[in-house]
Each structure stands twice: as C-alpha cells, then as structure tokens.
Amino acid sequence: MRYVEARIEEDSREEAYRIFVTKSLQLIPQSMYLTTNFEDILNPQAVDIRTGDEIAVDVMNAAGLSFGD
Numbered sequence: 829m830r831y832v833e834a835r836i837e838e839d840s841r842e843e844a845y846r847i848f849v850t851k852s853l854q855l856i857p858q859s860m861y862l863t864t865n866f867e868d869i870l871n872p873q874a875v876d877i878r879t880g881d882e883i884a885v886d887v888m889n890a891a892g893l894s895f896g897d
Contacts, residue, residue, distance in 0.1 A: 844869060 848866050855861055876883070888895060 841870065 845866065848862070848869060852862055878886070
C-alpha cells in the first residue's frame with residue numbers, strides 16, 4: 829500500500845511540474861510570466877481570511893493596547 833501512495837504522490841508532483849512548465853512556455857511569447865514559483869505551488873501557504881479590523885484587533889491585543897477606552 830505504501831508503494832501505491834508513494835507512486836500517487838510522485839505522479840501528482842510530476843503532473844504539477846508538467847503543468848507549470850507548459851503554462852510558463854505558453855506565457856513567454858506574450859511577455860508574461862508566472863508570479864509564483866513551483867515550490868509555492870507544491871506547498872501552498874495558509875491564507876489568512878480575517879478582515880482588516882480583526883487583524884488590527886489581534887495586533888492591538890497582542891501589544892496590550894486598547895482603543896477608545
């Protein structure tokens with residue numbers, strides 16, 4: 829079973845690489861380029877979905893500040 833899992837992961841990485849290269853080659857004649865690198869595609873970072881107000885409140889709380897008190 830581990831062989832199958834390893835093979836699936838390898839095939840997924842290879843497919844992602846082929847798509848990345850193909851898309852890059854399609855964009856080059858148009859003087860356009862992918863803005864993300866291949867490593868970011870394979871290992872995406874978590875996206876913060878908080879609003880700006882929520883982030884500001886978290887920063888203020890972490891700094892021990894208060895607003896309007």
